[in-house]
Amino acid sequence: MRLFVSCFMFAVLSVNMQLRVGELTVDKLEMIEDTKGNPGDFGKLIVTNLRVIWHSSSLPRINLSVGYNTFITVNTRILSMIHGGHTQALHILTSFRNCRYEFIFTNHDTKSTRHYTSVIGVYRAYVSSKIYREIKLRSGIIRENRLDLLPQEKVHSSIQDVWNLSVEQGNIGTFIITNIRLVWYADVNHQFNVSIPYLTIGNITIRTSKFGPTLVILSTEASGGYILGFRVNPLQQLHITHKEISILRSEFEKFPIFGVEYTFEHQPPSQKEISVEQFTEIQDNQAEISNVFGYYFSEGETGQRKPNFSIHLGLAAEDPREGSTLQSLWELVPSS
Incomplete structure (x- = not known):
């Protein structure tokens, strides 16, 4: 988007x-x-x-x-x-x-x-x-084992035992799907988390990796061009999750929430x-x-530059930057 x-x-x-x-x-x-x-x-x-x-x-x-x-x-x-x-x-x-x-x-x-x-x-x-529009890493979004919801945010699904494959060994945690973003946080350390607004997602697919079928999220270039991978088990749940996210993201594009109130x-x-x-x-x-x-x-x-008398204007004015003239600055359509 x-x-x-x-x-x-x-x-x-x-x-x-x-x-x-x-x-x-x-x-x-x-x-x-x-x-x-x-x-x-x-x-x-x-x-x-x-x-x-x-x-x-x-x-x-x-x-x-x-x-x-x-x-x-x-x-x-x-x-x-x-x-x-x-x-x-x-x-x-x-x-x-x-x-x-x-x-x-x-x-x-x-x-x-x-x-x-x-x-x-x-x-x-x-x-x-900004959390509505930017990817956030390691932020304080989890309180007492629950996602701290934003205004207008609703949780649609919460999936346990999802592996974040962003690092080589992977980390297991909870994957949350809302009407505004996707959130994952580690079970052993809630500060190890990521918040991915739909506004930042360029593409979301299922790909084969060395960890097996993986949910891959590619963020837009403007948001950093991140590639995030999550392993959801079993395979049927992976396809259900992918479909659910695709539907919610499509709805979000029709009725986006920017969070500016x-x-x-x-x-x-x-x-x-x-x-x-x-x-x-x-x-x-x-x-x-x-x-x-x-x-x-x-x-x-x-x-501020020193003012000098301008014949074109009939008054004193600051000298323009090098490469331009007072006459050209006052023209709407160039004379040349």
């Missing part, structure tokens, strides 16, 4: 702007400026349980999608406005493919009092629920879901939008 929301994308196609199965809209903020990439352009910031989406109100194809999985830090800052008063800016530092990017969103809605509480709250919920303190739960409006976009196939990745590169703490 591929999660396109786990990274970030610029100029997202409308099909990827729409929420995927299991993704819920938590909040929507108006009059938000993408200060670093599109200064002066107001848009809408949509907060879901998996990512943050921003798009220009005047031209929705100018947009970006940032998955919480790329976040390094997120915080807010109070800014003084030119015409008096104060507003709040959201600063997000991210990491993707060994590069760091930063995003700054400024709220220009003078009537807003919540600002970015939903973004920070949902992100914290995302971080605290957030409710506004000042609103009842019934009001927390907000629809993402549909919009049509005009695709321009004859001219490509400028490469905007450079706008969002993080410069760390060495940041």
